[in-house]
Amino acid sequence: MKKYSYLSAGFLLIAAITLGAYLSTPFLPGIGTALIALAAGLIIRQFIENFKGFLPGVIFTEKYVLETAIIFLGFGLELSRVKMLGAETAIIVTMSFIVLLAAAVLLNRLFREKGKLFWLLGAGSAICGSAAIGATAPIVKAKEEETGISLAVINLLGLVGMILLPLMGSALGWEAREIGILLGGILQSMGHVVGAAYAMGDDIGQLAVVVKMARIAFLFPFLLVVYFLFKKENASTKTKFPIFILFFGLAVIISQINWVPVSITSPLASFGEIMLNFAMAAIGLKINLKSLIRISGKAIYSGSIIFIVQILFFGLGILFFITS
Numbered sequence: 001m002k003k004y005s006y007l008s009a010g011f012l013l014i015a016a017i018t019l020g021a022y023l024s025t026p027f028l029p030g031i032g033t034a035l036i037a038l039a040a041g042l043i044i045r046q047f048i049e050n051f052k053g054f055l056p057g058v059i060f061t062e063k064y065v066l067e068t069a070i071i072f073l074g075f076g077l078e079l080s081r082v083k084m085l086g087a088e089t090a091i092i093v094t095m096s097f098i099v100l101l102a103a104a105v106l107l108n109r110l111f112r113e114k115g116k117l118f119w120l121l122g123a124g125s126a127i128c129g130s131a132a133i134g135a136t137a138p139i140v141k142a143k144e145e146e147t148g149i150s151l152a153v154i155n156l157l158g159l160v161g162m163i164l165l166p167l168m169g170s171a172l173g174w175e176a177r178e179i180g181i182l183l184g185g186i187l188q189s190m191g192h193v194v195g196a197a198y199a200m201g202d203d204i205g206q207l208a209v210v211v212k213m214a215r216i217a218f219l220f221p222f223l224l225v226v227y228f229l230f231k232k233e234n235a236s237t238k239t240k241f242p243i244f245i246l247f248f249g250l251a252v253i254i255s256q257i258n259w260v261p262v263s264i265t266s267p268l269a270s271f272g273e274i275m276l277n278f279a280m281a282a283i284g285l286k287i288n289l290k291s292l293i294r295i296s297g298k299a300i301y302s303g304s305i306i307f308i309v310q311i312l313f314f315g316l317g318i319l320f321f322i323t324s
Helices: 002-027 033-045 055-076 079-084 087-110 117-140 144-171 176-186 190-198 202-216 219-229 231-235 243-256 262-286 289-322
Strands: none
Touching: 002 033, 002 055, 002 262, 033 144, 033 262, 033 289, 055 117, 055 243, 055 262, 079 202, 079 243, 087 117, 087 176, 087 202, 087 289, 117 144, 117 190, 117 202, 117 219, 117 243, 117 262, 117 289, 144 176, 144 190, 144 262, 144 289, 176 190, 176 202, 176 289, 190 202, 219 231, 219 243, 243 262
């Protein structure tokens, strides 16, 4: 125990922040515990003058607890439900994934950005919000500021989408099927999807969740591709293959095996969500506020462009292939 006692101060601070985030969530509907924990960590960090005592625990949580969270989140991926989608919807989801990542890469070149901000924005938009950003960040060696602002922007756009997209679907006169596909195909996190879709009815909510599951299914192959794309860059820092990707894939496979009951995999996935909130608090505590402000405008602008591309692509896809 003495060996790890130097981590305790950071752990206790993160635990307090995460607990506060959980208690605050009911009073801040739609924001989500992860974003609250991130923001709280960022704010509290500005008031701590001597941070050295907390740093070991914060660094440990940011790396190892985050990776553990991603692994356990794999138990919540129900690929069997994706089979419910029709061929047209599956094609639109797949093409949207490719288009959004291409848009992120294009923006990266247009801005001549050397950082990893656009990879995080692309992953968060195309796949599953905070979880995708959290999983991608250690592979591409993103800075804490890039991770933090990406999380903030993606969650902000998710809140906008929760209001805008249901209005859009209703204005176009779409039925439950079209609206469910729209919400599940565009909204960034599962929390955004569930909150917006089930508010419009159970039939819309159930379909939206299935579409969202199809998007989340891209996370494992995406992480592998990103690793090999950045392999040369990571080799210069002697970075080993992130084993948590393989364990995440194993967790996904286990969750699909019929003899493993949901009563086991569901609590494991919930544990992953809790660990993710701890990791978000740690990321917030490591963010440099000046650097965050410097890249915030670019992140909001770029994230908004990706979001608009996503709405246009999915909206047109539904209009021409689903409603026709």
